[in-house]
Amino acid sequence: MQSKIFLVNKEIRKTIMRSIGWVAIVHFLGLIFAVPLEILMTTTGEQRQYIRAESLFYFHFEIQAVLNIGIPVILAVFLFRYLQVKPYSDFMHSLPIKRDRLFHQYALTGMILLILPVLLIAIIISALYIPLNLSEFITWADIFKWLGITIMFNLLVFLAGVFTGMISGISAVQGILTYIFLLLPMGLLVLLAYNLPFYLYGFADRYVMESKVESFSPLVALSQVDYRPLGAIEIIVYCLLIFILYGVSLWVYKNRRLEAVTQSLVFPLLKPIFKYGMTFCTMLLGGLYFGIMEGNTTWLIAGYVIGAILGYFVAEMVLQKSWRIIIHIKELIIYAGAMALLVILFQFDFTQFEKKVPNLSEVERIHLSENYFMYNDANDPFFLTSAENMDLIRRLHKEIVANKNQNKNRVNDSSDHAFFVYELKNGKKLVRDYMIDKKEYAHFYKLIHESEEYKRVTNGIFKVNEEQIEKISIHPYGPTQKKAVIVDPEDLKEAIAVLKDEINTATYEETIDNRDPHAFIEIMQKNDKTVGLEWRISYKKFEEWLDKKGLLEQAKVTAADISYAYIVDTNDLQINYAQGYSYEELFEQMSKIGRSIKVTDKNRLEESLLNASGFHDGPYMIGYYYKADGSIDIKSFSGEHIPDFVQQYFN
Structure with a gap:
């Protein structure tokens, strides 16, 4: 004879399938359209020759992303709907079954319903692999990679939704909190990074923003997975989060008060965290907007005040579930005092962030440029290693720090960036970014830029093997189709020698000349690598050489x-x-x-x-x-x- 508990479990499973089985069907049909059907249509038609698939995310990635972000949250909301409806909650918790067992049934069933559609799609693609000769575009490893990454993100987003469902008593709030929860780490990091330059002189906000901050949000990482492969550490962290969220959700569920149904947040401790967390985030957003748009302290403070008040009102409306809210003036005053104290503490620079300039004995090499892109986006960013240049850079850095107030007062649209990256002997980096008027520090820049080392590391022509040069093309600047081409081996060697000499003898003033160069010079090598440089106005010897070779008329606009x-x-x-x-x-x-x-x-x-x-x-x-x-x-x-x-x- 079957026990009552077995019968209850059986009925619960039936109830789950009846209530949320449709979500799995929609998920499956969406993936069918996005991947197998698209593969079938493109690989059997004329489009086949244009397919440039690096992974299965290539096929209708937008649809895949929407499904991976939306379906798990919808499933979590509908699956644990019984926690947000009082009669339903009372009924479910009156059944002869423990809470942990009930949670496992719902959570594991939801996870299975997420995995099955993805698994079936992978099987269908595998069945099409040989008949459609998909090996031209993807490998078997790509199929398993797509399967693993898709399931991982689905489970992570789903369990984030389950966790927020455990702390919320309203389904709509559960859905919104899920996305806030998944975006919060990256969002907070972005807001802090863009606000810190107002208080920490030299803080390199743009460098921080380029340092894989998208990894801090699974949603953002998921939206970029088609062109930015996940790293091993990211995958390990996301997998650990799946287990952590499952365990924490279970613990919260077991300690949740049943009478808290219909409350935005069921735990009193979370209410002030939510309220002041939202106030803080909107305050940073307001300060960021007005601080960047207007560029002065008055508007920065106004932005903070407006953002904080707006965030506080919205948080109170969510918590009180009404737009007719009661304002607690005392709370706002305490918050404002705490923020004012935080700003004052920043002025003391307890960490010595602003004054920190590494000793020469600590430094391995230094990068100095006027744009962080020259470091972040370069395949091989340049560094200076000579003691003379590193000492000059350190002295330049110290002078910039000493002139902090003067530099800040002179910031305008024509200001330049001074971007420093110190790579230290202990493996660490020290990165700083300043807005300055380079004319004030021209004596340092002149010595650095005119040094032989700087010219060699910043000009690709010095890395070219003359024996590997195939041709040199000179493209004049302007709306003209003219072009000069050098292919004779002896002429190539002479041209390279003249250009190197021009670079070596060029003064700092000539390199910062804002007049348009005559042309762009493209040095093509036999290994398909290309080195480019500009034919500057000051390169008179090169102009004479071109004239001597009869190429001058085609090499520039006349x-x-x-x-x-x-x-x-x-x-x-x-x-x-x-x-x-x-x-x-x-x-x-x-x-x-x-x-x-x-x-x-x-x-x-x-x-x-x-x-x-x-x-x-x-x-x-x-x-x-x-x-x-x-x-x-x-x-x-x-x-x-x-x-x-x-x-x-x-x-």
Whole structure:
């Protein structure tokens, strides 16, 4: 004779399948459409030749991501719906079955219903593998990798939903809290990273944001898994979280008060955490927005105040389940006092973050550039290792720190970045990023940039094996189809030698010249690697060499390529920078301005080409009309590079 407990368990399983079985069916049908059907359609048609699949996530990844993010949460909400409805909760907990057994039945059934559709899809793909010759695109390992990663994310998101269901008494709140819970670590890190530069001088927020912060949120990591493979540590951490969330959810469920049904948060301890956590996050968001948009302390503080009040009100509405809430002024005052104290503590720099400059004996090598992309995005970022250069960089760093207030007051749109990365002998890194006016520190930059070591590590031409060079192509800047090509072995060696000499003798002032280079030089090697560099205005020896070889006319834009040009005062132009503008519209406007210069003289055109800059921030603008196809190019003159005839006309 069957026991009552067995019959209860059997009925519970039936109830679960009747109530949430449809979720598994929707999951399966969605995956069928996203992967096997898409594979069948693309690999049996003309599209087959265009498939560039690196994994199974290549096929309708957007649909897969939505299913992997949405289905587990929907399943968790509907599966544990009985915890949020009082009559249902009372009935389920009156049955002759322990809470832990009840939890295991629901949670494990949900996990099985998540795994089965994914497993079936993997079996279907495996069945299609040989008939459709899928080995051209994916391997068997790719199928198992897709299966494992998909199941892992499904279980992680599902158990996050189960955990929030244990601490919440409202289904809607459970769903929202699940996504907040999964996004919170990364979101908080992002907000802190972007706010800390306001308080820690030199904090490299952009460097932190590029340091795999997406790993801190399973949802973000899942949304990028088609092009950013997961690391071994990430997988281990996510798998551990699955077990941890299961165990914690069980413990919370066993200690949950049944009468807390319909409450936003069932544990009183969580209410202040939620309230002040939301207040803190929205405060950071408000400060970030106003601090970046307006760029001054007054608006930064205003952003914090507005964000904190907004977050506090929203949190109270969620907790009190009404927009007609009771405001606790005392709580806001205590919170404001705590935040003010935190800001004051930052001013003392107890950790010596701002003043920390490593001793030369601690440093292995140093990277110094004006952009963190030159370190983060480079395949082989450059470093300086000579004692002389490292000492210069340390002295530059110390002077920047000493001039903290002066540097902050001079920050504007034309400010430069000074990005430092110290790689220490103990394996650690010290990274700092400052906004400065480089002109104030030109004496340091000149010595560093003119050093032989700096020129060698920052110019790829010094790493080129001359015997491996296949050809050199010179592409002039501007709307022209001209191109000079060097293929003769002796000419290649001579060109490389001249370019190296130009780089070695170039001064710092010449390297920061804001005038447009003549052309882009592309050095193609036999191993398919390419090294590029610019033909700067100061490279006169290279220009003479090209002229001697009869290549100069094709290597750069000359007056012979220009039909005529208009020069106008920038203030006379009506430019809508917000909506954008075309060169053709701007040129037509130039042609109609009465106070303008129409240049047709070849000497003046050459002088204009030599002194113009592609940045449209100079006091005078020039528009070129090209002979070949009527193309338009717009540039400007500024500073000491304004031609004399332009100065004389407008003054």
